Amino acid sequence: MNRTARLYALVEELRAAAPRPLTVAALATRFEVGTRTVQRDLQSLMRSGVPVRSLPGRGGGWSIDRQMTLPPIRFTADEALALTAALASADASTPYAGAARSAAQKIMASMAGPASAAARELAARIVTLPTDGDSAIRTAVERAVTDSMVLRLSYTDAAGRVSDRVVEPAGLLTTEGRWYLIAWCRTRRAGRGFRLDRIAVACPTGEQARHHDLTALLLGSAAAGAVQPTALASLWRVTRS
Known part of the structure; x- marks a missing residue:
């Protein structure tokens, strides 16, 4: 078994046993390699972002968070x-x-x-022109959308006016290379779209946002005809069923 295959197999072995930890010795026996090899493989998985962790002490070993991983997907x-x-x-x-x-x-x-x-x-053969996007703002927006958390924004509109907003994220919209945060704006008491490159400050409040239907917030706007991307449509239908 080559190293790439062994790394995948290690993850699946840990997933199958979770939440029970497995010792390095047991894994070494299972894959017929030395304990140092297994230890190096586990460290490599950890560095690559796989949620494996070492549990010290009697009855300890290595385990994985099944909620944070997926089983192997066989792409063509x-x-x-x-x-x-x-x-x-x-x-x-x-x-x-x-x-x-x-x-x-x-x-x-x-x-x-x-x-x-x-x-x-x-x-x-694929290149892209770099942008000046603020990574801290982008990260705050990502987390707010993923976790449904209220955000406090400093926003500059198309006319150059700056305002402070408190928003409840509903989703993201992309058109003509631009990304927008679609949210319920508490300040305006209505659904609004905020272009990401016009957000000067995005501060998470720690408050859980109410649920807002993305399609409903877009009604009556220029983006009322927005549709789910083809690649995501089937996933969206599964989550709705």
């Missing part, structure tokens, strides 16, 4: 190439760009042979 070569291209095109101003980059790296690392060479060649 074409699917992996498409994902690599899509993820590589996410620039610094795109929401969840950091997660997209790490996902692309994991896909690339999992591929071998001609598929790997094709993916690397494709990645080398």
